[in-house]
Amino acid sequence: DIQMTQSPSSLSASVGDRVTITCRASQNIWSYLNWYQQKPGKAPKLLIYAASNLLSGVPSRFSGSGYGTEFTLTISSLQPEDFATYYCQQISFGPGTKVDIK
Amino acid sequence: EVQLVESGGGLLQPGGSLRLSCVTSGFTFSDHYMDWVRQAPGQGLEWVGRIANRFNSYTTEYAASVKGRFTISRDDSRNSLFLQMKSLKTEDTAVYYCCRVVRWSGELPNRYHFGIDVWGLGTTVAVSS
Numbered sequence: 513d514i515q516m517t518q519s520p521s522s523l524s525a526s527v528g529d530r531v532t533i534t535c536r537a538s539q540n541i542w543s544y545l546n547w548y549q550q551k552p553g554k555a556p557k558l559l560i561y562a563a564s565n566l567l568s569g570v571p572s573r574f575s576g577s578g579y580g581t582e583f584t585l586t587i588s589s590l591q592p593e594d595f596a597t598y599y600c601q602q603i604s605f606g607p608g609t610k611v612d613i614k
Numbered sequence: 615e616v617q618l619v620e621s622g623g624g625l626l627q628p629g630g631s632l633r634l635s636c637v638t639s640g641f642t643f644s645d646h647y648m649d650w651v652r653q654a655p656g657q658g659l660e661w662v663g664r665i666a667n668r669f670n671s672y673t674t675e676y677a678a679s680v681k682g683r684f685t686i687s688r689d690d691s692r693n694s695l696f697l698q699m700k701s702l703k704t705e706d707t708a709v710y711y712c713c714r715v716v717r718w719s720g721e722l723p724n725r726y727h728f729g730i731d732v733w734g735l736g737t738t739v740a741v742s743s
Contacts, residue, residue, distance in 0.1 A: 513677070513678050542720075542721055542722060543720075543721060543727075544720065544725070544727060546727075546729045546730075548659075548730075550659070555711065555733035555734075555735075555736075556659065556730070556733060558729045558730060558731055561718060561727050561729045562718060562720070562727045565718075567731075597658075599658065599659055601659075601661070601729075603661055603664075603675070603728070604660075604661050604677065605651075605658060605659040605660065605661055606658075607658050608658040608659070
């Protein structure tokens, strides 16, 4: 099975900050990588598929990049509604990155 | 409106069996791959398994942690998805989500990009002695 790791496991940031989360796969997964956002008590929401494709309705401050084994999710200017946990997924999920308020 | 409603969760002892159901509505169930995903209390998401649609022979895949113990099936005539769980362990304790899968063409031949676009509310399975 392909293992997914994420870093950092958590971060504190302020509104307006640029935030970057890294996801690594244990082997080459080409561009087969999704990103989800989960808020407490809610179901996850798919943000990005195929490493860099934004789902319709997802704000443009979110972007994804990477290929092969290393990927990043970037939030260009953090908004109050972005405080959440973010997961990458090939088929298995990464352990998540919690983004909270500094 | 697309809806996924799980049922069948409960409290049981290690070694027991349980069958979860998911009734869907608001979309053409038979066209979609479907996943089960679980989340233990205070923990992250864990993909459990997937079943393909009829065009792909209802092929199933499972996480290593449940392979051989869990079985996913579906009944397209009833728009329903199932998860049969046996030999349950305490580490299977989690909220289990029924999920609709969407797919896009991938860069590799016959390899699609899959993602989960709709989640049910979940049903809780607790395994404890």
